[in-house]
Amino acid sequence: MDLLTLFMLAVGLSMDAFAVSISNGMSYTNYRSKQVIMAAVAFGLFQGLMPTFGFVGGRAFASLITAVDHWLALILLGFIGGKMVIESIEELKNPSDEPKETGKSFTMKLLIMQAIATSIDALAVGISLAALNVNILYAAAFITVVTTVVCLFGGLLGKKFGELLSTKATLAGGLILVAIGLKIFIEHMFM
Numbered sequence: 360m361d362l363l364t365l366f367m368l369a370v371g372l373s374m375d376a377f378a379v380s381i382s383n384g385m386s387y388t389n390y391r392s393k394q395v396i397m398a399a400v401a402f403g404l405f406q407g408l409m410p411t412f413g414f415v416g417g418r419a420f421a422s423l424i425t426a427v428d429h430w431l432a433l434i435l436l437g438f439i440g441g442k443m444v445i446e447s448i449e450e451l452k453n454p455s456d457e458p459k460e461t462g463k464s465f466t467m468k469l470l471i472m473q474a475i476a477t478s479i480d481a482l483a484v485g486i487s488l489a490a491l492n493v494n495i496l497y498a499a500a501f502i503t504v505v506t507t508v509v510c511l512f513g514g515l516l517g518k519k520f521g522e523l524l525s526t527k528a529t530l531a532g533g534l535i536l537v538a539i540g541l542k543i544f545i546e547h548m549f550m
Contacts, residue, residue, distance in 0.1 A: 360493050368498075369406075369505035372484060375477040375539050376402035376506055377513040382535045383473075384517020386443055387465035394465050395514035401470050402510045405478040407503030413485020414495040429547030433540040435476035439469065440536025447530035480543065 360368075383390050383398060390398075446463065481502070488498055 360488075360491060360498070365498060365501055366505065368484065369502040370509065372406055372410075372478075372481050372502060373402075373506035373509040375480070375543070376406060376474075377509045378535055378539055379473050379477055380510040380513030381517035381520070382440075382531075382533075383465060384514045384519070385521035385531060386517075386533070387463050387521075390465045390514070390518060390521070395511060395518065398465075398470055398473075398514055399507045399510035401474045402477065403503040403505075403507030405474040406481050406506040407499040409478040409481035410485030410488055410502060411495055411499045413482040413487075414489045414493075416482075416486065429479075429544045431476065431479055433544040435472050435540070437537055437540045439472060439476075440533040440538075440540065443533030443536065444530060445533075447533060451530070476540070 380395075380398060380402065384395065387394070443463070485495070488495060
C-alpha cells in the first residue's frame with residue numbers, strides 16, 4: 360500500500376473521531392488543553408490498535424466483527440449523544456440568569472466509550488489489511504499519528520465553537536454524536 364493510499368485511509372478512519380472531538384470541545388465544561396491532548400492521543404491509539412487487532416484476528420472472525428460493529432457504534436454514540444441532547448433541551452427550557460455548574464464533565468469512562476465506538480470500523484479495516492499483506496505495524500503507527508493530529512485540531516476547533524455557542528453547543532454536540540452512530544449503522548446495514 361503506497362503512502363498516499365495509507366494517508367487517505369488514515370484520514371477516512373479519523374473522521375468519526377474528529378467529529379466527536381469537535382463535539383467534546385463544544386459540550387464539556389472541563390474540556391481544556393489537557394483533555395484535548397488526552398482525547399486526541401486516546402482516539403489515535405484506538406484507531407491504531409483496532410486495525411492491528413483486526414489484522415491479527417484475520418478473516419476467521421470477519422463475519423462476527425462485521426455482524427455487530429454497527430450496533431455497538433449506534434448504541435454507544437446514541438446513548439452518549441442522546442443524553443447530551445436531553446440535558447441541553449432541559450437546560451434550554453429552564454434558562455437561569457445565575458451561573459451554575461452544568462455537571463457536563465468530560466470523564467475517562469466517557470473517553471474510552473467514545474474511542475471504542477469511533478474505532479470499531481478500523482477493526483474491519485485491519486482484516487482487509489491482512490488480506491493485502493500490508494505491514495501492519497507501519498500502517499497502525501501511521502493511522503495513530505494522523506488520527507491524533509486530526510483530533511487535536513478537532514478538539515481545539517470544538518472548544519472555540521463551544522465558547523461561542525454555550526448551551527446550544529451541547530445540543531449540537533449531542534446531535535453530532537447521534538448522527539455519527541446512525542451514519543455508521545446505516546452504512547453497515549444498507550450500503
